[in-house]
Every structure is written in structure tokens, then in C-alpha cells.
Amino acid sequence: MNREIRRIALVVTAMLLSLMVASSMIQFSPGEPLRAHPKNERTYLNSLDRQRGPIIALGGDVLARSDKIDDDYSYQRVYVGGELYAPITGYIAVTQQVATTGLELLENEVLTGTADSLFWTRVEDVLTGRKPTGGAVEVTIDPAVQQAAWDALGASQGAAVALDVKTGEIMAMVSKPTFDPNALAAHDPEAALAAFTALEADPAHPLYNRVIGGDLYAPGSTFKLITAAAALESGQFKADSLLEAPDALELPNTNVTLPNFGDSSCAASGQMTLAEAMVVSCNTAFGWLGMELGPHLIADQADKFGFDQEGLQIPLYVTKSVFPRDMDQAQTAQAAIGQFNDRVTPLQMAMVAAAVAGGGRMMKPHLVRSERDADLRVVDEAVAEELDRPISTATAAALKDMMVQVVESDQGTGRRARVEGVAVGAKTGTAETLKGQPPDVWTVAFGEAQGRSVAVAVVVEDGGSMGLDGTGGKVAAPMVASILAAVFR
Amino acid sequence: MATVLPAGAKPGRWAELLLLVCALGLSFFAYAQVALAVTGSLPAQMTLHCGGFTALALAAHLILRWRAPYADPVILPVAVLLNGTGLAMIYRLALRYQESGLDPGWGIAPRQLIWTGIGLVAAVVTVVWLRDHRSLRRFTYTAMLLGLCGLVAPLVPGIGVRSYGAQIWIRIGPMSLQPAELSKIALAVFFAGYLVARRDAMALAGPKLLGLQLPRLRDMGPLMAAWLVSVGVLVFERDLGTSLLLFGLFVVMLYVATNRPSWIVMGLMLFSGGVLAAYRLFTHVQQRVEGWLNPFDPDVYDKVGGSYQLVQGLFGLSNGGLFGTGLGRGRPDITPLAYSDFIFAAIGEELGLTGVIALILAYLVLVERGFRIALGVRDGFGKLLATGLSFILAFQFFVVVGGVTRVIPLTGLVTPFLAYGGSALLANWIVVALLLRISDGARRPPPATSEIDLRPVLEAEAARQAKARAVTEAVRPP
Numbered sequence A: 001m002n003r004e005i006r007r008i009a010l011v012v013t014a015m016l017l018s019l020m021v022a023s024s025m026i027q028f029s030p031g032e033p034l035r036a037h038p039k040n041e042r043t044y045l046n047s048l049d050r051q052r053g054p055i056i057a058l059g060g061d062v063l064a065r066s067d068k069i070d071d072d073y074s075y076q077r078v079y080v081g082g083e084l085y086a087p088i089t090g091y092i093a094v095t096q097q098v099a100t101t102g103l104e105l106l107e108n109e110v111l112t113g114t115a116d117s118l119f120w121t122r123v124e125d126v127l128t129g130r131k132p133t134g135g136a137v138e139v140t141i142d143p144a145v146q147q148a149a150w151d152a153l154g155a156s157q158g159a160a161v162a163l164d165v166k167t168g169e170i171m172a173m174v175s176k177p178t179f180d181p182n183a184l185a186a187h188d189p190e191a192a193l194a195a196f197t198a199l200e201a202d203p204a205h206p207l208y209n210r211v212i213g214g215d216l217y218a219p220g221s222t223f224k225l226i227t228a229a230a231a232l233e234s235g236q237f238k239a240d241s242l243l244e245a246p247d248a249l250e251l252p253n254t255n256v257t258l259p260n261f262g263d264s265s266c267a268a269s270g271q272m273t274l275a276e277a278m279v280v281s282c283n284t285a286f287g288w289l290g291m292e293l294g295p296h297l298i299a300d301q302a303d304k305f306g307f308d309q310e311g312l313q314i315p316l317y318v319t320k321s322v323f324p325r326d327m328d329q330a331q332t333a334q335a336a337i338g339q340f341n342d343r344v345t346p347l348q349m350a351m352v353a354a355a356v357a358g359g360g361r362m363m364k365p366h367l368v369r370s371e372r373d374a375d376l377r378v379v380d381e382a383v384a385e386e387l388d389r390p391i392s393t394a395t396a397a398a399l400k401d402m403m404v405q406v407v408e409s410d411q412g413t414g415r416r417a418r419v420e421g422v423a424v425g426a427k428t429g430t431a432e433t434l435k436g437q438p439p440d441v442w443t444v445a446f447g448e449a450q451g452r453s454v455a456v457a458v459v460v461e462d463g464g465s466m467g468l469d470g471t472g473g474k475v476a477a478p479m480v481a482s483i484l485a486a487v488f489r
Numbered sequence B: 001m002a003t004v005l006p007a008g009a010k011p012g013r014w015a016e017l018l019l020l021v022c023a024l025g026l027s028f029f030a031y032a033q034v035a036l037a038v039t040g041s042l043p044a045q046m047t048l049h050c051g052g053f054t055a056l057a058l059a060a061h062l063i064l065r066w067r068a069p070y071a072d073p074v075i076l077p078v079a080v081l082l083n084g085t086g087l088a089m090i091y092r093l094a095l096r097y098q099e100s101g102l103d104p105g106w107g108i109a110p111r112q113l114i115w116t117g118i119g120l121v122a123a124v125v126t127v128v129w130l131r132d133h134r135s136l137r138r139f140t141y142t143a144m145l146l147g148l149c150g151l152v153a154p155l156v157p158g159i160g161v162r163s164y165g166a167q168i169w170i171r172i173g174p175m176s177l178q179p180a181e182l183s184k185i186a187l188a189v190f191f192a193g194y195l196v197a198r199r200d201a202m203a204l205a206g207p208k209l210l211g212l213q214l215p216r217l218r219d220m221g222p223l224m225a226a227w228l229v230s231v232g233v234l235v236f237e238r239d240l241g242t243s244l245l246l247f248g249l250f251v252v253m254l255y256v257a258t259n260r261p262s263w264i265v266m267g268l269m270l271f272s273g274g275v276l277a278a279y280r281l282f283t284h285v286q287q288r289v290e291g292w293l294n295p296f297d298p299d300v301y302d303k304v305g306g307s308y309q310l311v312q313g314l315f316g317l318s319n320g321g322l323f324g325t326g327l328g329r330g331r332p333d334i335t336p337l338a339y340s341d342f343i344f345a346a347i348g349e350e351l352g353l354t355g356v357i358a359l360i361l362a363y364l365v366l367v368e369r370g371f372r373i374a375l376g377v378r379d380g381f382g383k384l385l386a387t388g389l390s391f392i393l394a395f396q397f398f399v400v401v402g403g404v405t406r407v408i409p410l411t412g413l414v415t416p417f418l419a420y421g422g423s424a425l426l427a428n429w430i431v432v433a434l435l436l437r438i439s440d441g442a443r444r445p446p447p448a449t450s451e452i453d454l455r456p457v458l459e460a461e462a463a464r465q466a467k468a469r470a471v472t473e474a475v476r477p478p
Helices: A002-027 A041-049 A082-089 A102-106 A108-112 A116-128 A143-153 A189-201 A220-234 A274-280 A283-293 A295-305 A329-336 A346-357 A393-408 A461-469 A472-487 B013-038 B046-067 B075-099 B108-129 B133-155 B179-202 B217-237 B240-258 B261-281 B283-293 B298-302 B308-320 B343-376 B380-404 B422-443 B455-475
Strands: A062-068 A075-078 A136-139 A158-164 A170-176 A242-244 A248-250 A257-259 A271-273 A368-372 A378-381 A386-388 A423-431 A440-449 A452-460 B160-163 B166-172 B175-177 B205-209 B212-215
Touching: A002 B240, A002 B308, A002 B343, A002 B380, A041 B308, A062 A082, A082 A102, A082 A143, A082 A170, A102 A108, A108 A116, A108 A136, A116 A378, A143 A158, A143 A170, A143 A452, A143 A472, A158 A346, A158 A472, A220 A274, A220 A283, A220 A295, A220 A329, A220 A346, A220 A393, A220 A423, A220 A440, A220 A472, A242 A283, A248 A283, A257 A283, A271 A274, A274 A283, A274 A393, A283 A295, A283 A329, A295 A329, A295 A346, A346 A393, A346 A423, A346 A440, A346 A452, A393 A423, A393 A440, A423 A472, A440 A461, A440 A472, A452 A461, A452 A472, A461 A472, B013 B046, B013 B075, B046 B075, B046 B108, B075 B108, B075 B343, B075 B422, B108 B422, B133 B160, B133 B166, B133 B179, B133 B217, B133 B380, B133 B422, B166 B217, B179 B217, B179 B240, B179 B380, B179 B422, B212 B261, B217 B240, B217 B261, B240 B261, B240 B380, B261 B283, B298 B308, B308 B343, B308 B380, B343 B380, B343 B422, B380 B422
Parallel strands: none
Antiparallel strands: A062 A075, A136 A368, A158 A170, A158 A452, A242 A271, A248 A257, A368 A378, A423 A440, A440 A452, B160 B166, B166 B175, B205 B212
């Protein structure tokens, strides 16, 4: 009997040892996939329980910080930046039913102090016995430019973004309407959830960051920059190549024509150069050009600028802009002037302007300048990174001249974007949404002075303050001017 | 049937007292720590809790000195430590439930403390009443009857209660009991008594198959009966855990009694057949297996009866990491039923891997002590009973903790001594009392040579030698 008892005892020992192995694998696995699991409420609660690092603007202004408070959560998140910075900071609520967004989400590991870059800080914390605190995130936003963009948009709905052409740093990012992240950071989970539900139900979508997401916009005539780029890159056209510019363009296999804006005439002769067509934003000339080039050349050029490419992060997720595929000639003509099914983000259009101003080099846009430890010592710093070269230097130079003409010429649609002492180039757009509805109006621009170059995109929904009479040149171009004036103050 | 004689067995009562003081100290430290971390002050019932628990544990110790002086000195302290840890953890969860307003209102902490008292008293009564474990053999068939009654009782209309999908409770007045917990002990007694009588017959060789010596077909009856009872428990009470435990217990005891590995092989085959059939027939078994294999699948996770609880338990364990969050500083209450089925996850969260390993080692010590008693005791009945009881403790722990740590699918059983549950606590204290009683028999030195009066023998020998010498001298020439 004893031999059998010993064997059973051995089996039982093995069973209990297997429990030790299993526990070790769960509790002490180096990868810690369980802790990082999105359903893991405990990790979330733990992150609320420690002092989260601040988010700071260029120059040191605090946009978000955690204040010690004597309740269930130890720290109250305060969004000093409020509505002005809401699309950038995002928010973190005390309940996971309100999903974390913005830099609070994408820089969470730095802010909680669990990022790889803060490894040595954690070691230091353990050695010195200091309570672990989160690191700081410094953003690239210039508060003066951000404020100028906010003021420029005024009461209108829309978005504005400014990019440093040489580095890709995002200097301003405004989306309207917006919201107060402090309401969502309330320590009463019910109140936070109620605020969130109300914002989500708002038909104006204040939670959208319209610069990089939301429902996107039709680019309107600002897309002509891409059509022109495709034409120049194809080698078949130059800035002074003559385009057909009838008063109304016949669309093949349809019984409709493509008119000019306000049914005006671009040229008495019915022909004009590419540069002239750009200055007055001639629809029939670019519609004709689109059909000459065909959908593939334009699509390829759009893709080089970043259309239809998933995965751009700044580090916020940027929704991809789309140029439609499988179009016939009539659709191609419309898509070439930014109508039909083209959908873009303002950031994408600013990147197009930046590539033009940057001599064909398109830098990766980014929002985080540096990651710092709790003592604000830099642990990781952003470096300028080239995303792509969508156009040649020659094409960039030709387009740049055209954009400058759009502003400098007295017939130019962008003349209201002029800024004293700054070389400004622009392209306006007035995108029809539905017949009878006010258009979404655009200006995409760059400004150069003092050795710096900054690209800007502004979109204003429903014609802004001018409603049905609104155009890109009248509504958006002056906003671009005030933003550029703030940049080169 | 060889026995292992304890080398110079010492009663070890002083060692037991020392270990007992340590176990009580640790338990009370944990209890105080919990309240300090959660509320900032010592528990309201600190004196009552510590005083009552200490008095009962010391009473048990003194009774052992009086009635079972050779009993194993490690078992009682380990059981007290586990019980005390469980009490502290249940109290910790009760505090959190009060705080979050989720308190079910039936005071899990005081109830468990009362049941601890009842359990310890039952253990003491068992040790006092049962002077020699061999006398249990007389109740072999009574035990069978009691055991089966306990299994059937929850099915009797009027007293049976259905809860969490299993029909394993009976309600008598204000008390709910799980009679199957006590049935386990009764059936272990029955199996031991039955097998020790029939072991010779059941060990006889039957046909040979694939190099395996099978028993005679006519001896298959008892195994089939045990299997049918287990299947009955599964089908009628939906209690997979008890079903597996009873069948496993019988097969293990049968193997130890007969020496025949073929019983294990046949048991495993029947077991697999039963499990396969259960998987096909019962959705709750399918859900458990599904939750075990793909707990993170969003569909499985969100489904009613899905893997939410298991995954939360895993999150809790991982939150604990190497050293735990500290008592009262984790969030074990997020896991449903953290005070009963998932108490291991709760302990793992707050005491970490370190605490968990210590806990598993404590079980290992307890169970291996049990097997050691089985080796040491001289009679076959005692060997079988000690093996069976130790196996009951080990198997329950393995099934629950294995379920929580994803070694096996989740099955409902109570983690002995740790989890909330009065019937189980009572039953496990009786198991410990029986092991203590058997160990007293095992370690008590046999009537030693020094204690027997050898003088007559020696004198007779001296006389014989003297006589022989005289004869030799008489024969030898001078």
C-alpha cells in the first residue's frame, strides 16, 4: 500500500506545483499583457491613483495638471487649457465608460510614468523611496498662434491648423465647436458620464477633433493644388501650358455641364494657362485638366501626399483622407476640382501646402515636442522626420509661384490672406455640400518670413458668418492672415 | 503491508504550540492590517475576533495534549493559518462591499467567524469522541447511507434550494447547508471500510489487455456504482466539482487498496467518457470550457456565464504582481464572488505571487503531512482513510485554484479553509480532526522494549546459559 500512497502523494505534489507555475506565469510575466489589456479596469484605476504628469505648451504654460485632493481618487485632473486645448489634451475620466482620448490616451504611459523612456526615473524612485509620479509631455503648440486661430474662427464651426514646414511641428490646432474637458474629469462618475452623453448627443459633434477626424470635409478648390501637382509631375504640362477653359464644361456621357463658380467666365478666349487658372480658380479649366490626366494620375499624386494611407499618428490618430476610385470621365472632372466624393482632413491639406512650401519635402506632422520626467528633465525629444517627397523641387517651385500669385494678384481669390512683411501663398476653396446649403469654405496657405516657413489650413463650415454668400476667399483667407500674423508677430 | 516506523517519535506538542502562536499572530496581523488600510483604524471587533479565535485554537491544542498527545504537530497550526488568512480576506472584502454599497447585507465576515468556531468545536468533539480511528470501521455502511443521504437531500422538495444553477443546498429554518460537504467525509469512511475488506478480491487478476492486467469483470461493480453516483450528482444537481471529487476519491482509494494501476486506467476512461458526455449535454460545461480556452474573446467575455469573472480574476492576480498591492490596497472586489470561488485571486492580488506561493506551500505541507500519516499508520483502514482525506483537501484546492489560474476549466468547489462557506469549513475541520486522530495512532510508539519488563526473560536466559555452562564443564575433562 505504501508504494501506492507515495505515488499518489507525488501526483498531488505535481498538481500543486503546477498551480505555482501557473500563478508565476500570471503574476510575474515579463510582457505584462494582462496589465495592458484594454478591459483591465484595475490598471485604469491604478493610473487614477497616482499623480499624473502635466501636459505643457511650448514655453511652459500648463495645459493639464493633477492636483492633490482628499477623496476616493487622490488627484483631480485640471484642464487649465480648457476648451481651447480640448482637442489636444483630450481627457481622462474616473469611469472607463467615458473613453480616454487625446494626449491623455496616447501619451498615457508617459503621463502615468510607466513608459520605457522613464525606466531610469522608476529605478531612481525605488532607490530614493520617492512616490512614483508621472512624467510630463511638452507639446509643440505655440499658445499665441493657438489663441489667434481660436479668435480667428470666432463663432463659426470649423477647424484651423498651422504646421512648421521645416520640422512638421504643429503650432496650432483648433476645432470648433468644442467642449470643456473639466466636466468630463469630474470625480462623480455619474456626472462625468452625463456630461459625456450630452456631448455625444450634440448634433454639432463638439467631441470631434475636426483637424484630424470627424466626418471630414470636401476640399473644394483647394484640391486643385493636387490636380496641378499631378499635371506638372506628369511632364505633359507646365505652368504656362494652355488649358481649355470654356464657360461650361461638357461632361461626357451625361446631360449636365460643369459650370464655373457663380456661372462666371474664366477667359474670353476660352483658353488660359495653368497658372492663370489657379489664380482665378477656374473650374472648367481644372475639370478639363482632370479629364486629360485621367483618374489614375490624380489618385497617385493624392496618395503621395498621404491620401488613402492608414496609420498616420501625431501621436493622435489621423483619419485618412480619400480620393475616390473607379471613376468615369465626368466624375474625374468633378473630383479634380475637389467635389464628387473627395474627403479630406484640414491637416492633410496643410501637409500639401507644407510640401509645396518645403520644396517638395513633406515632414511628418507631430504634436509632442518632448517627454520629460517628474522633474521636467527631458527623457525623449522629438526629431524632425521626413514623411515623403510627393513632388519634385521644380514642381514645388512652380506651385509655390502660383500660390503666391493667388494672393498677390488683384484678381487672386486669396488676396485677403496678405500679411504685411510675410510672403504668403494660398489656395482658396468653396465646397458645395448640398444644393441650397451654405458651402464649407477653405483657405490653404503658407507664409514665409524671417527664415521660417509655416503652412496653414482653415476650413469654416456653412460659409461661416456669411452663410450662403461665404467663399473661401472672403471668409477663410482673412482668418489665415490673422494666424500668419500671429506666427510672424 | 509494511509500515514506516517514526524514528524516535516525539509528541511535538510544544512545537505545535509555537507554530500555533505564529499562525495566530500572522492571521491577526492580516486582520488588523486590512482594517488599517481600508478604514484607517483597527477593526471594531478586534478583541472579540482575536480572543475568540485564540481561545478556540488553544482549546484544540490542549485537547490534543490530553486526548491525542502523539498527533501530528504541524496540521493544526497550518489549518489555523489558512482559516485565519481566509477570515482576514473575507473581512477585507466585506469592508469594501460596505464602502461601495454592494454589501449583500448578510455579514459574510461575522458568519464565517461563527462557522470557524463551530468547525473548531466540531474538530475538538471529533478528537474527544473518537478514541481510536479504527472504531469508525464499524460504521462503514452507516457512513455510506449518511453519505448518499447527504448527496440526495438537496433534491428533496421543500428543503432543497437551487442557487447559481446548482442544486446543492438545503435550507433548514434560517440555516443553509451544503450537505455534500459532509458526505465527502462519510463516503471516504465508507470507501476505506469497504475497500479494506474487499481489497484482496478486487486485486485478483483478470484478463490481460495490451499488457495491462485487468481485474476480474465481476469486481467492476463497485467502480461502476461510484461512477453512476458521480454522474447522478452531475446530472441532477449540476455540481461538476463534487461529481469529479467523489469519483476521483474512489479511484485513488481503490488504487491504493488493490495495487492495481489498471483501476486508474479504467477510472480515467470512465472519467473521460463522463466528461465528454457532460460537455455534449450541458451548456454550462461548454461555457466553462469555452471560457477556459478563449477567455479574452470579446464574445465569450461579455456573454452571460462567460469568462468575465475568470478574466477579472486574472487581472486581479496580475495586478498583484510579485509582492501584491498590500492588504486592503487592491481592488479584489471587482471580481465577482471574490469572497468564495475567487478568494485565491483576491489573495493573489493583495499578497502577490509571494503570498500565493506561501499559501500553496502551506497546502502542500498540510496534504503531504496527511499522506505521511497514511504511510505511518499500521492498519489498512487508517491508511486508506488518511489517503482519502488528504486527497479530498488537495483535490478541492487544485480544482478551484487550477480553475482560477487557467490550469483547468472552472469548476465549482470550495477552496478549503479560505473561501466563504460554513458547511465546507465545518467539514474541513472534521477532516483535520480525523487526520489528527489517525496521526496519533500512527506516531504513538509501539509498546517499546524498554517499557516491557524483560527481567523474567533475561533471568531465564541467564539460567539457560548457566545450565549449559555447567553441562559443558561437566563434560570437559579437568
